[in-house]
Amino acid sequence: MKIVVTGSLGHISRPLTEELVQKGHSVVVISSNPERKNEIEALGATAAIGKMQDSDFLAKIFHGADIVYAMEAVGFESFFDTSIDFVEEIHRIAKSYKEAILKSGIKKVIHLSSIGAHTDKGNGILAFHYDAENILRELPEDVSIKFMRPVGFYYNLFGFVQTMKTQGAIVSNYGGDEREPWVSPLDIAKVIAEEIENPFEGRSFRYIASDEVSPNEVAKILGEAIGKPDLEWMVISDEELMKGMIASGMTPKAAKGYTEMNASRRGGVLYEDYNRNKPVLGRTKLKDFAKDFAKVYNS
Incomplete structure (x- = not known):
């Protein structure tokens, strides 16, 4: 064809x-x-x-x-x-x-x-x-x-490298033990x-989707890959996240959109239709991606 x-x-x-x-x-x-x-x-x-x-x-x-x-x-x-x-x-x-x-x-x-x-x-x-x-x-x-x-793409996790290095944590306005797909x-x-x-x-x-893991599991897997097994996923408020993104140079419209998107992950609101139409998971798991993440983190 x-x-x-x-x-x-x-x-x-x-x-x-x-x-x-x-x-x-x-x-x-x-x-x-x-x-x-x-x-x-x-x-x-x-x-x-x-x-x-x-x-x-x-x-x-x-x-x-x-x-x-x-x-x-x-x-x-x-x-x-x-x-x-x-x-x-x-x-x-x-x-x-x-x-x-x-x-x-x-x-x-x-x-x-x-x-x-x-x-x-x-x-x-x-x-x-x-x-x-x-x-x-x-x-x-x-x-x-x-x-x-x-x-959500695995490589979006590269966005957390800065706070992992400066604050020793993954920081976002959602978190916890509820699994979500990547x-x-x-x-x-x-x-x-x-x-x-x-x-x-x-x-x-x-x-x-390739894998389903919770934010806390993401922190554990990435932390182990980069040699920081105590890495935590820190939850901040919507307002704090949006202010931080705007301070980094993101436009207010984009920052608002990202904040609202992440907020919809809390309680699985974003995944309601996904859960009704679940796919067979692909072969590439988060632990596989973590090896690539570690190379970027340590470069």
Whole structure:
């Protein structure tokens, strides 16, 4: 099959591209960075350099493909840039995909969404995934879409390195012994590759997770990996967290969204739909990721 992969060579798109090429598919990788061209071609894929916001460019690349894997990507730096409204940017990209799909005649789409996309209330910053899904749901019914909903990425835990070093603890506005799901991008890529080759009809969604561990277990596993077995998970108030993020340079809108997202983890509110539609857990466990975390922490 001819498959278009968006997301350049990111945490998911690189292993996805590698697997699809190994399986004999013809893969086109879209990247906004011309410097990625040689790297993409070295994997055995074709590079298409352009922007996700350009629907005419996307339509040209989508034309003749069997399946498109679409993801909205805004850099983490956008949460610190007051000149960018990251929510509006996500909406803009989703609308660009919708227009390109219509123009190109594509009938099969895999969309990278997220945990929390089942609702636009009480999930903080994740509400934009609900919006993006619904923009794509406006497409004609003959366009089949699989919405992939991964849970929190392991690599988000790198965000705690600073407080681990300065305060000797993981610090957030939630914690405790209630287990929550985490996922490796490698397992996400595997599920997407699997869904590309599975029957494709109508609209469906699938949650993706690798492990289920509590915040206190996260602290224990990461602490042991970095040689600090007494590492604790410290819970602070919503107000303290938001003030701290704003002080670090995050925009008030992003800080508010992150705080509300984390607050929805307390009591499992964020995971209600996930728990109704639990997936089989992937192979990469937190203890596996902890080895990579230790390398970064100690570097």
